[in-house]
Amino acid sequence: MNKAFDYLGRVTIPKEFRDRLGISPEDKVRVTCANGKIILEPVKNFCALCGTSDSLIYTLYDKRNINLCDECLKVVQNYVANRR
Numbered sequence: 339m340n341k342a343f344d345y346l347g348r349v350t351i352p353k354e355f356r357d358r359l360g361i362s363p364e365d366k367v368r369v370t371c372a373n374g375k376i377i378l379e380p381v382k383n384f385c386a387l388c389g390t391s392d393s394l395i396y397t398l399y400d401k402r403n404i405n406l407c408d409e410c411l412k413v414v415q416n417y418v419a420n421r422r
């Protein structure tokens with residue numbers, strides 16, 4: 339299957355592929371480039387503030403799947419400490 343990028347660099351991922359991987363609108367995907375390929379991977383766990391899936395260390399609510407990365411957690415902790 340060949341697809342064309344539009345002038346903003348967007349390409350539609352076929353619904354069949356999205357359904358197969360359980361990707362819904364507004365879900366996040368990790369985009370990487372390696373060995374001449376662009377790779378999209380569904381990301382289920384990501385930082386609620388910056389969106390990274392790296393260095394996730396703090397989950398606020400498991401049921402809601404709200405996570406913070408190491409860096410954002412430090413920012414939040416610093417903010418809270420300085421409010422007192």
Ligand SMILES: [Zn+2]
Pocket residue numbers: 385386387388389390406407408409410411
């Ligand atoms: Zn973060």
